[in-house]
Amino acid sequence: MYSIGVDIGGMSIKVGVVDRDGSIVKKGKVATDVAGGPHKIINDIADLILSLIDPKDRDFVGIGIGCPGAINSATGVVDRAFNLKWHKVALAEELSRRINKRIKVSNDANVAALGEAMYGVGRTYTDTIFLTLGTGVGGGIVLNGKLYEGNESKGAELGHMVLVVDGEPCTCGRNGCMEAYCSATALIRETKNAMLADKQSSMWGFVGGDIEKVDGRVAFECSKSGDKSANAVVDYFVKYLGEGMLNFANIFRPQAIILGGGVCAQGDYLIYKLKDYCKDRNYGFANTPRFDILVAQLGNDAGIIGAAGLILSELR
């Protein structure tokens, strides 16, 4: 039994044939022709799928698609995807005209959450929260093994939980969202601020004196060698991320919170600090189950595997 997993990104579209164990048996890639418009992109996806699998294959059970933006998973319509310049695109319906199979579409962060829950680091748990810390903060919720997307699949916008009323401005229009504190963008902002306030910091040497070279690694790497200003940036990041995670723990009481995105390359260094921050702040303490904190493990294939999971999770 195989499902196709489609990972639509702003730069490229990745497609894989995924078996019921979550292994990719074949994959392919095509550039995202944003200028070509939705019909062109959907045709490119269909061509790529048909180059990988025969639609008459009885083991081919369906197509799962992860797409950025606001998706209505009940209808398979992409209501809005800014980086694709899509508005009200009936993705599932249009693709089904080329390939008549069961098709499910969901938001890319939701899909990554499902992939980790089914086949990645979360596979031994039933209830997990997934946070991806990148340019923004994306989120996904898996409850009792199923993706929870909220009404019209417009929920699970976990990065847009305000942690600081009147705090840092967020791209969403509110102030103080988790995204404004826990994204790589926020980490870079705080790193730059700390460097400007401390011209002696070893962070300057790390970037060869060029503040525009600051990325999400700088504060973490310099913190490891004891730089005080770098330490303060890491503590700030851990504090806000920890507070956000504790909020989700109090709402969902998940067995695990899984972190993805570039910042997680810090691995245990980040995880130990987060565990330390959260351990005495768990609501109800002795009477309340704790949550594990884990790093996502599917890497670049998470999108394909998770998208296939939209179909495969229905067949379990």
Added chain:
Amino acid sequence: MYSIGVDIGGMSIKVGVVDRDGSIVKKGKVATDVAGGPHKIINDIADLILSLIDPKDRDFVGIGIGCPGAINSATGVVDRAFNLKWHKVALAEELSRRINKRIKVSNDANVAALGEAMYGVGRTYTDTIFLTLGTGVGGGIVLNGKLYEGNESKGAELGHMVLVVDGEPCTCGRNGCMEAYCSATALIRETKNAMLADKQSSMWGFVGGDIEKVDGRVAFECSKSGDKSANAVVDYFVKYLGEGMLNFANIFRPQAIILGGGVCAQGDYLIYKLKDYCKDRNYGFANTPRFDILVAQLGNDAGIIGAAGLILSELR
């Protein structure tokens, strides 16, 4: 078909016979004998139930119980209830020795949420968030018509979502929880602070010059007659409550958020202000469904009806 609903409070225990439409056909009450200990209280509950219904009645399908504190609804054990002085009390098991029926136990806020969702103001919706604004802020989550309690039923602690990192101290040990801004306790604190800062405020007259008489109504009532300091208190309360509600909207995208507790006696005056606060701050705007804001309508019977709902929701 009838279910018994039991509402355990720190002062009294209320029991009702509830039909499948959520109507109470008979009810009774007994003082909560906290000093007598759990066995005495459980016996009192059994006696009260048996005075209302014959356990051999084939229409009597089960007993639902709402209890304050940390409850494991899967086992029916009250892990901790501070105001009852209970620790690890096997409530369902012990009661079933007196009355051999299906017994379900849940947290009192969860039960109230279920009651409103099944039989109250939320009955036309499938997905609702319930917030009760009292001494603290309690919460309940109903997804697809079912109570969502989280792992070991220790989730849905919606009042303990931090809205202000490093903010006002909360009883839970963290700082800045929604409870520390949106409870009646917080409203009273802010009202007193505003009065101390403005000796000319009409709020002083409202309480006859005695600041210890301040309750959750003072700022609202004086705001209606245009008192500036009272207005500022109301705006503060609406702002933090609005931010908390928007957070839940972004996570769950519920069809409605239902507010209970004494503060809601303000009715439309509060609701209009909240709607106004939230309307331009909904994530995704045109592409994202809005949520209704409603006042709970079951009043004092919410506990009994919601508790019975624990059983009746299984039979739908």
